[in-house]
Amino acid sequence: MDRPKKTEFKFPTHIDEYPTGPQYAAGYLPETNAGWRTFHPVVDNAACIYCLRCYLLCPDGTIIKDNGKISFDMDYCKGCGVCAHECPVNAIKMVKEQL
Amino acid sequence: MTNLADIPKVNAKNMTEKEFFYGHKACAGCGGSIAVRLALKVLGERTYTALPAGCMSAVGFIFPQMAFNTNAIITTFPGSASMASGIAVGAKALGQKDVKTVVFAGDGGTADIGFQALSGMIDRNDDVLYICYDNEAYMNTGIQKSGLTPYGTKTTTTPAGKNLPGTTTHKKNLFEIIAAHDIAYAATASIGYPQDYLNKVNKAKHIKGATFIHVYASCPTGWGIPIETSVEIAKDAVDCGLIFLAEFEDGEYKLNKNPKQFAPVKDYLKKQGRFKHMTDENIEVVIEHRDKKWSRMRKNWL
Numbered sequence: 187m188d189r190p191k192k193t194e195f196k197f198p199t200h201i202d203e204y205p206t207g208p209q210y211a212a213g214y215l216p217e218t219n220a221g222w223r224t225f226h227p228v229v230d231n232a233a234c235i236y237c238l239r240c241y242l243l244c245p246d247g248t249i250i251k252d253n254g255k256i257s258f259d260m261d262y263c264k265g266c267g268v269c270a271h272e273c274p275v276n277a278i279k280m281v282k283e284q285l
Numbered sequence: 286m287t288n289l290a291d292i293p294k295v296n297a298k299n300m301t302e303k304e305f306f307y308g309h310k311a312c313a314g315c316g317g318s319i320a321v322r323l324a325l326k327v328l329g330e331r332t333y334t335a336l337p338a339g340c341m342s343a344v345g346f347i348f349p350q351m352a353f354n355t356n357a358i359i360t361t362f363p364g365s366a367s368m369a370s371g372i373a374v375g376a377k378a379l380g381q382k383d384v385k386t387v388v389f390a391g392d393g394g395t396a397d398i399g400f401q402a403l404s405g406m407i408d409r410n411d412d413v414l415y416i417c418y419d420n421e422a423y424m425n426t427g428i429q430k431s432g433l434t435p436y437g438t439k440t441t442t443t444p445a446g447k448n449l450p451g452t453t454t455h456k457k458n459l460f461e462i463i464a465a466h467d468i469a470y471a472a473t474a475s476i477g478y479p480q481d482y483l484n485k486v487n488k489a490k491h492i493k494g495a496t497f498i499h500v501y502a503s504c505p506t507g508w509g510i511p512i513e514t515s516v517e518i519a520k521d522a523v524d525c526g527l528i529f530l531a532e533f534e535d536g537e538y539k540l541n542k543n544p545k546q547f548a549p550v551k552d553y554l555k556k557q558g559r560f561k562h563m564t565d566e567n568i569e570v571v572i573e574h575r576d577k578k579w580s581r582m583r584k585n586w587l
Contacts, residue, residue, distance in 0.1 A: 188302045195349055205349075213354040215308040222313060238297035242479045243516050245311065245318040247304040266313035267513030280513075 189247070189259060190215050219246070223265030225280040231255050233277035240269035240278060295327050295487050296480060303330065309352035311344040314512030316502035316519060317418040318344070319476045321389050324416055324498075327486040330355060331384045333372045337365035337399055339391040340425045340504075341418070363398050365390050366406035369413040377412070385414060385490055392419040395499075396432035396459050407466040407495045414489045415497045417459070420504035428507045432457045435527070436571055437554070437563045445562040455574055460499050464533040469494040471533040475501040477520025481530060481541065501528045509558015518556060524548040526575050529582065538586035550575065 190213035198204045234256060241249045241256065245268060248259040270278040293299075305325035311318040321341050325332060334357040336342040342359045345352035360368040365388050373386040390399055395417035406413055422440050423429040429442045430452055437445075438452045445451040463471045470492050474482040482500055489496035501522060503515040510518055522528040526547040532539045550572050554560040563571075 189304050189307055190354060192308075208348055210349045210351045212351050212356065213307065214349055214351045216350055219308065219310070242297045242323065243319060243476075245313075245315045245322070245515075246309070247307055247322050251302065262308050264313040266515075268314055268516055271513035272516055 188250075189262075192216070192218050192261060218261040219264050220261055223263065223283050225265045225267060226260065226263060226283055227258055227265070227267070227269055227278050228281050229256055229258075230277045230279070233275055235275055235277070237274060239272050239274065243268055243272050289488055289491060292487060292491050295483050300326050300483075301329065303354070305330070305332070305354040306345065306352055307354060308350070309341075309344045310347060310350075311340065312504075312506045312512070314505045314515040315340070315344075316476050316504060316515045317341055317391070317420055319479075319516070320416065320418040320482070320500045320502045323476075323479060323483060324387065324389070324486045325353075325355060327483055328385050328387055328414070328490055331381075332356070333369075333376065333384060333386040334358070335360050335365055335369045335372060335386065335388045337388075337390050337394040338362045338425070339389075339394050340420075341389050341391070343425050362394060364402050365394060365399050366402035366413065366415060369415070370406050370409060370411040373412045386412065388413060388415045390415070390417055391424070391431075392417060392421060392433035393423045393429075393431040395419075396457050403463075403497075404466065407463065407468050407497070410469070410494045412493055413495055414486075415495070416486075417497070417499045418502040419459075419499060420502050420507060421456075422504075422507055424504045424507040433459060436574065437560055437567050439559045439562060450563060450567045451559075460531065460533070463497045463499075464538065467536065468497055468533065471497040471499075473499045473501070473529060473531050475519045475523050475528055475530065476503070477501075477516055477518075477523055478530065478542075485532070507559070509561070510556060514556070518553070521548065521553045521556070525550045525553045526579060527553065527571070529579075531582070531586065538582075540582060540586045543583065543587065547575075 195216035248263040306322045332355045369388045430440045439445040443452045472485040503519045505512045530541040
């Protein structure tokens with residue numbers, strides 16, 4: 187697995203279930219960041235030259251390499267727009283989130 | 286020691302697909318998280334990560350969330366380097382050979398509060414890579430001036446007004462201070478030049494002993510810039526000469542980028558809310574300081 191997925195957090199009910207300290211398993215994500223967005227990126231794969239600049243510079247690492255195409259993990263994209271701004275051929279557009 | 290020139294380069298095409306800093310709660314467009322994410326992608330899974338109090342520990346360890354996919358621990362604010370020393374020595378005692386210990390500290394945790402531990406770690410030459418992501422103030426606690434805040438910055442502890450242009454002191458020469466320890470490898474980088482940063486992390490990964498990378502990472506919240514421009518501004522800082530890309534290796538300084546002409550400093554400063562109040566005289570002070578520094582660097586480092 188390349189990226190951790192959201193895992194439901196079960197609140198401890200018995201003393202045995204409490205962790206021994208303020209630590210947890212690596213990559214444990216009880217919630218997503220999707221609610222932070224007002225804009226989300228949309229890629230035009232025909233225009234994309236697959237230079238992977240967006241992949242390098244995404245602060246959240248939500249851009250997925252997919253056999254010569256790129257896609258996004260919308261659970262954790264915060265919609266910052268760095269990918270669209272840095273794209274040398276403007277293949278990524280930021281589109282307002284529809285509620 | 287392996288020949289450093291023979292190390293295969295890591296780039297966007299061949300780097301691991303795995304994410305080791307994922308689902309964190311950093312502000313949208315955070316530059317520091319780019320620095321941490323890229324470094325961990327180069328260093329790989331078998332990495333011990335130590336972080337002092339600062340943005341990256343605040344956004345990665347919100348119980349029960351664990352944004353780090355490597356072994357990670359929050360250290361005391363002044364003791365991140367000494368804890369990393371302990372981890373590195375402990376790993377050695379356990380016979381672990383393919384591990385690396387890395388510290389991600391902010392500019393305050395490096396240049397001010399964590400400095401004595403860092404100095405001691407370099408002195409003992411423990412196998413630790415110390416990465417300082419420099420966003421030029423204490424951003425996590427609400428933008429207070431640090432030792433690496435440049436001249437003219439408006440912060441909450443150095444407000445700009447009629448009498449003062451914000452911060453009245455210049456940035457500490459952190460890179461030269463670290464190099465003066467005769468460290469095995471030290472470098473400066475910027476997230477605006479990601480490939481250069483990846484190469485430097487990759488080089489440090491293959492050096493046994495204390496290594497240090499000072500990476501310039503923007504902070505849209507603290508700097509007053511639009512979130513999508515956080516990488517662009519880090520590139521502009523290098524292009525206008527206020528940040529330089531250099532390496533220190535085997536007792537020799539090397540300037541990686543020596544532009545013939547600098548981009549206008551004013552354009553870089555005026556893009557940011559924290560410099561908006563600066564007058565032309567204030568900008569002259571910045572330019573004069575930059576030119577002095579560059580003439581010194583060109584004389585001694587080339």
